[in-house]
Amino acid sequence: MHISDGVLPPSVTVVSYVVTAGIVALQLRKLHYADYPKVAVMTSAFFVASLIHVPLGPTSVHLLLPGLTGMVLGPISFLAVTLGLILQCFLFQFGGITALGANALMMGLPAMAAGWIFHRFKMSDLKWNMILAGAIGSGSVICSALILGLLLYVSGEAFWGVAKIAVIAHIPVAIIEGIISASTVSFLQKVKPELLAVATRYPTG
Amino acid sequence: MKWRSTLFLVVFLVMVFDFSSEIPVRLSWNHGVRTAIAGTKEVSDTYCARAVNLLEKQNKMLSRDLRQIKRELLLLKTELSRPGIKEVFAGIGYIFGIFGVSAYMKARAMNKQNRES
Numbered sequence: 001m002h003i004s005d006g007v008l009p010p011s012v013t014v015v016s017y018v019v020t021a022g023i024v025a026l027q028l029r030k031l032h033y034a035d036y037p038k039v040a041v042m043t044s045a046f047f048v049a050s051l052i053h054v055p056l057g058p059t060s061v062h063l064l065l066p067g068l069t070g071m072v073l074g075p076i077s078f079l080a081v082t083l084g085l086i087l088q089c090f091l092f093q094f095g096g097i098t099a100l101g102a103n104a105l106m107m108g109l110p111a112m113a114a115g116w117i118f119h120r121f122k123m124s125d126l127k128w129n130m131i132l133a134g135a136i137g138s139g140s141v142i143c144s145a146l147i148l149g150l151l152l153y154v155s156g157e158a159f160w161g162v163a164k165i166a167v168i169a170h171i172p173v174a175i176i177e178g179i180i181s182a183s184t185v186s187f188l189q190k191v192k193p194e195l196l197a198v199a200t201r202y203p204t205g
Numbered sequence: 206m207k208w209r210s211t212l213f214l215v216v217f218l219v220m221v222f223d224f225s226s227e228i229p230v231r232l233s234w235n236h237g238v239r240t241a242i243a244g245t246k247e248v249s250d251t252y253c254a255r256a257v258n259l260l261e262k263q264n265k266m267l268s269r270d271l272r273q274i275k276r277e278l279l280l281l282k283t284e285l286s287r288p289g290i291k292e293v294f295a296g297i298g299y300i301f302g303i304f305g306v307s308a309y310m311k312a313r314a315m316n317k318q319n320r321e322s
Contacts, residue, residue: 033311040304044297051293083303087296092288 002088002103003148005096008155016151017101020082023108027079035073038195039080042069047084050094061173066107067140068181070114071133072188072195077115078108106147110140122196126189130182137181138174145170 008016031039049065070077082104088094095103114136122129149163188195 033308033315036304036308036311040301043300043304047296047300048293051288083300087299091292091296093286 002095003099003106003151005098007096008099008102008151012151012155013098013101015101016105020101020104020108023078024082024104027076031076031079035076039073039076042073042077043080043084045069046080047087050088050092061169063173063177063180064107064141064144065177065180066111066144067114067133067137067177068184070111070116070140071118071136071181071185072115073111074115074119075112077111078104081108081111102151106144106151109147110143113143114140126186129189130186133185134178134182138178141170141174141177142167 046065046069049063052063053061066077066081069080073080085095085100085103085107089097089100089103118132118136121132145166146163148166149159152162153159185196
């Protein structure tokens with residue numbers, strides 16, 4: 001799910017670039033140096049995840065992992081997602097350079113929302129956290145599909161048509177991501193629970 | 206005047222050579238010669254047909270081979286455009302490098318602060 005060059009009109013491109021740059025600048029100021037390694041690891045995980053393709057009929061879709069990135073990194077996940085997308089764009093030719101801002105918004109906003117929801121509702125109960133992580137992992141993929149539909153709607157497409165196609169195409173990915181998110185979060189909680197503890201840095205969490 | 210005579214000569218030569226194939230037929234009242242010429246014509250016709258047939262067959266084979274090669278080229282192109290292990294490690298290296306450099310900057314700034322205070 002990457003928007004290519006020339007799909008979006010210039011106005012949408014410029015606005016999405018500006019919004020992305022603003023969020024990234026805010027997060028760079030918020031970034032604590034103790035978080036550097038964690039952000040680096042999650043960025044590389046996000047970057048590589050897009051290479052894992054799930055065959056789906058004649059075409060194939062790939063993992064996105066915005067949910068997991070958001071849950072581990074919290075509010076600074078937008079930074080990780082943007083950096084990962086920049087590198088994917090230059091090294092893998094996924095998505096266009098002009099659409100980078102839109103792609104970052106598409107993946108980054110669900111990631112931030114996922115982090116916020118996870119830290120708002122998580123408990124010490126492992127099973128509850130697993131279910132929550134699975135739901136968030138799936139939901140974030142659907143959410144990015146909806147943002148994709150919204151971005152294309154702003155550029156003059158029919159919203160429901162595009163959104164329906166995007167959501168239907170990503171249902172298998174959403175299911176797989178839910179499973180992966182749930183298992184990863186349960187593993188992290190068992191092995192290294194401090195990796196999931198970023199709630200204190202949320203203003204409302 | 207010279208080019209006119211040259212033109213005339215050329216036209217004359219063309220006419221002569223054009224009709225030259227008919228000259229034996231016209232001149233010979235002999236039946237045998239006529240049939241012989243007709244026979245060679247038939248033979249050459251069958252040769253021609255055979256050659257055309259062969260060429261068509263070869264053409265078909267060649268175009269089939271070409272199509273296959275084109276298909277393989279396309280496959281190779283998509284294969285090449287797909288990111289490989291090199292790109293993956295390059296990206297991971299970039300990420301760690303960027304964060305490493307920023308950590309280094311941060312550490313230097315903190316060291317400076319410590320020394321000043």
